[in-house]
Amino acid sequence: MKFPPKKIAAWEELKACYQNPRAALIPVLHAVQDERGSLGREEMEWVAEFFDLAPIEVQETATFYWMFRTGELGRWRIAVCKNLSCDLRGKDEVLRAVKDVTGIEPCGHGPVVSEDGLFSLQLVECMGACAAAPMMDINGEYHENLDYAKTREILESLRREEEGR
Numbered sequence: 571m572k573f574p575p576k577k578i579a580a581w582e583e584l585k586a587c588y589q590n591p592r593a594a595l596i597p598v599l600h601a602v603q604d605e606r607g608s609l610g611r612e613e614m615e616w617v618a619e620f621f622d623l624a625p626i627e628v629q630e631t632a633t634f635y636w637m638f639r640t641g642e643l644g645r646w647r648i649a650v651c652k653n654l655s656c657d658l659r660g661k662d663e664v665l666r667a668v669k670d671v672t673g674i675e676p677c678g679h680g681p682v683v684s685e686d687g688l689f690s691l692q693l694v695e696c697m698g699a700c701a702a703a704p705m706m707d708i709n710g711e712y713h714e715n716l717d718y719a720k721t722r723e724i725l726e727s728l729r730r731e732e733e734g735r
């Protein structure tokens with residue numbers, strides 16, 4: 571795997587900012603993801619070598635944080651918050667709408683991709699928008715104060731957008 575030498579130099583500089591170079595692991599994972607689109611096995615092995623870590627240590631970090639794309643994902647990446655405020659205020663209705671539009675059954679482990687490859691769904695921890703619960707993130711954009719109808723409308727508009735391409 572190759573990255574532009576300028577990028578690698580910047581990541582080396584970042585590593586050098588910390589007493590424990592491993593503190594730069596998350597920003598470097600973000601940068602590698604930006605470069606490559608996702609963090610597959612090759613990317614994680616490269617990062618492990620860069621930090622002199624075992625690949626499993628990088629994998630543990632990358633799979634813990636939902637913002638890292640480590641598996642197969644849909645064109646539209648849906649992350650639904652499963653924590654207390656969202657749970658109490660209607661997360662299940664959000665998930666019901668996701669299932670009705672995409673066919674995806676929520677699963678506690680990692681992202682699940684719809685049959686048409688258009689959507690993937692991941693249940694995630696609190697995203698810091700509890701006051702606007704329940705909420706979901708789609709490709710980095712927050713959708714808040716959701717209910718069944720609003721969630722459905724958002725997802726159907728994404729499907730229509732895709733069909734119009």
Ligand code: FES
Pocket residue numbers: 651652653654655656657695696697698699700703705
């Ligand atoms: S509990 Fe859902 S955003 Fe905080």
